[in-house]
Amino acid sequence: xxxxxxxxxxxxxxxxxxxxxxxxxxxxxxxxxxxxxxxxxxxxxxxxxxxxxxxxxxxxxxxxxxxxxxxxxxxxxxxxxxxxxxxxxxxxxxxxxxxxxxxxxxxxxxxxxxxxxxxxxxxxxxxxxxxxxxxxxxxxxxxxxxxxxxxxxxxxxxxxxxxxxxxxxxxxxxxxxxxxxxxxxxxxxxxxxxxxxxxxxxxxxxxxxxxxxxxxxxxxxxxxxxx
Amino acid sequence: xxxxxxxxxxxxxxxxxxxxxxxxxxxxxxxxxxxxxxxxxxxxxxxxxxxxxxxxxxxxxxxxxxxxxxxxxxxxxxxxxxxxxxxxxxxxxxxxxxxxxxxxxxxxxxxxxxxxxxxxxxxxxxxxxxxxxxxxxxxxxxxxxxxxxxxxxxxxxxxxxxxxxxxxxxxxxxxxxxxxxxxxxxxxxxxxxxxxxxxxxxxxxxxxxxxxxxxxxxxxxxxxxxx
DNA sequence: GCACATTATTTTGTTGACAAAATACAGTCG
DNA sequence: CGACTGTATTTTGTCAACAAAATAATGTGC
Numbered sequence: 309x310x311x312x313x314x315x316x317x318x319x320x321x322x323x324x325x326x327x328x329x330x331x332x333x334x335x336x337x338x339x340x341x342x343x344x345x346x347x348x349x350x351x352x353x354x355x356x357x358x359x360x361x362x363x364x365x366x367x368x369x370x371x372x373x374x375x376x377x378x379x380x381x382x383x384x385x386x387x388x389x390x391x392x393x394x395x396x397x398x399x400x401x402x403x404x405x406x407x408x409x410x411x412x413x414x415x416x417x418x419x420x421x422x423x424x425x426x427x428x429x430x431x432x433x434x435x436x437x438x439x440x441x442x443x444x445x446x447x448x449x450x451x452x453x454x455x456x457x458x459x460x461x462x463x464x465x466x467x468x469x470x471x472x473x474x475x476x477x478x479x480x481x482x483x484x485x486x487x488x489x490x491x492x493x494x495x496x497x498x499x500x501x502x503x504x505x506x507x508x509x510x511x512x513x514x515x516x517x518x519x520x521x522x523x524x525x526x527x528x529x530x531x532x533x534x535x
Numbered sequence: 536x537x538x539x540x541x542x543x544x545x546x547x548x549x550x551x552x553x554x555x556x557x558x559x560x561x562x563x564x565x566x567x568x569x570x571x572x573x574x575x576x577x578x579x580x581x582x583x584x585x586x587x588x589x590x591x592x593x594x595x596x597x598x599x600x601x602x603x604x605x606x607x608x609x610x611x612x613x614x615x616x617x618x619x620x621x622x623x624x625x626x627x628x629x630x631x632x633x634x635x636x637x638x639x640x641x642x643x644x645x646x647x648x649x650x651x652x653x654x655x656x657x658x659x660x661x662x663x664x665x666x667x668x669x670x671x672x673x674x675x676x677x678x679x680x681x682x683x684x685x686x687x688x689x690x691x692x693x694x695x696x697x698x699x700x701x702x703x704x705x706x707x708x709x710x711x712x713x714x715x716x717x718x719x720x721x722x723x724x725x726x727x728x729x730x731x732x733x734x735x736x737x738x739x740x741x742x743x744x745x746x747x748x749x750x751x752x753x754x755x756x757x758x759x760x761x762x
Numbered sequence: 763g764c765a766c767a768t769t770a771t772t773t774t775g776t777t778g779a780c781a782a783a784a785t786a787c788a789g790t791c792g
Numbered sequence: 793c794g795a796c797t798g799t800a801t802t803t804t805g806t807c808a809a810c811a812a813a814a815t816a817a818t819g820t821g822c
Contacts, residue, residue, distance in 0.1 A: 323593075
């Protein structure tokens with residue numbers, strides 16, 4: 309008997325591609341919170357039937373990006389200040405845990421490379437284009453922090469939380485400079501090099517706290533549904 | 536214009552019913568880890584077409600109960616000791632947070648009622664039937680602890696983690712008495728009445744720690760797939 | 763012009779069908 | 793008997809179609 313259920317490389321079914329596509333559009337801010345997602349329109353736009361769309365919806369719903377109401381259809385989830393606070397609170401706790409577990413196993417040299425890239429943003433002002441570049445760096449940075457924590461579920465959860473945060477950041481109308489955020493990232497790197505647990509946690513939490521504050525602005529303004 | 540996307544009572548589509556049904560079967564242990572879930576067989580057994588089944592799979596996958604491999608199909612996820620440790624670690628952190636946030640808002644009287652129900656189990660030995668009753672109580676207890684923490688996402692996450700723990704408990708071959716677990720639950724109630732934060736956290740963590748230890752046994756024995 | 767009932771259109775829920783891939787089976791050759 | 797190849801069967805991926813529900817549009821009376 310051949311072996312069942314072995315891994316199958318990186319084959320992507322339509323459902324997977326649709327899923328990635330929609331998620332990407334939502335995170336990028338192309339699909340604003342509240343906008344409805346009619347199956348047929350999407351299916352025509354993507355040249356697939358409705359089945360893969362519906363399957364993708366179910367995954368996106370579990371990840372918080374899409375809200376499905378039976379017999380009414382799917383829509384991009386609304387973001388409220390409450391949601392933001394909830395997400396950041398959980399992330400603070402879990403990322404602290406992840407970093408604590410990663411200590412000694414973090415690739416500092418990789419992290420420093422990312423740090424150097426960060427520096428280039430220090431005087432740039434935020435716009436759609438370089439914000440996306442910045443968020444790519446941000447993802448790399450935080451991934452490096454928790455990558456080796458040894459808890460797969462934790463890594464998965466953190467990845468989803470980060471996606472949500474990047475989403476609302478792309479959706480927010482707030483425009484600032486990157487300098488504060490860059491400084492904080494560099495401070496975390498320094499703390500890691502010093503190997504001072506307390507300082508590490510402190511700089512990390514400071515970073516997340518400020519990120520939350522700068523996210524808690526201009527929310528609720530794009531809701532397309534009245535409810 | 537009428538209002539879009541308003542809530543629609545407790546209507547359950549086929550997909551929802553299928554989802555609940557399969558999840559229930561998995562948690563109860565009727566569907567053992569590793570067993571494949573062929574769409575057509577399930578669809579014939581439940582008298583529905585394959586579409587609702589596939590949609591349910593996508594949700595169950597995100598919740599960790601089912602593993603989908605493209606072109607190969609779905610199977611009940613395997614539980615490893617690693618998974619158990621991962622889940623408990625996250626749960627310890629998040630439930631501590633939830634309880635901390637709930638302090639002062641916990642319905643102690645409700646909790647004490649549950650505590651009384653617990654006492655009836657103190658000398659019973661574990662078997663399939665009264666374990667299920669016990670887990671219902673356990674769910675009530677932990678729900679009461681975090682219900683009022685004010686963070687919806689956190690509540691959602693904890694619910695999923697608890698389901699997974701109950702799942703592996705129903706799947707495990709381990710058979711013990713309830714006495715230890717009951718004692719710990721009562722200790723938590725007492726600590727809450729005393730309003731001593733440190734003691735509350737301590738009893739909670741002790742409980743979760745022992746629960747983990749008693750779960751970390753006899754795993755990997757039921758895997759149906761060879762891989 | 764506005765409230766309300768009626769009709770038309772859109773959209774979802776669900777099914778059945780078909781091709782392609784994966785799996786199981788059978789027969790052949792060493 | 794065992795490895796191997798080709799064939800039959802099962803199973804997934806995807807689509808198109810239909811009924812029922814929800815939404816939008818229309819019309820009627822006031």
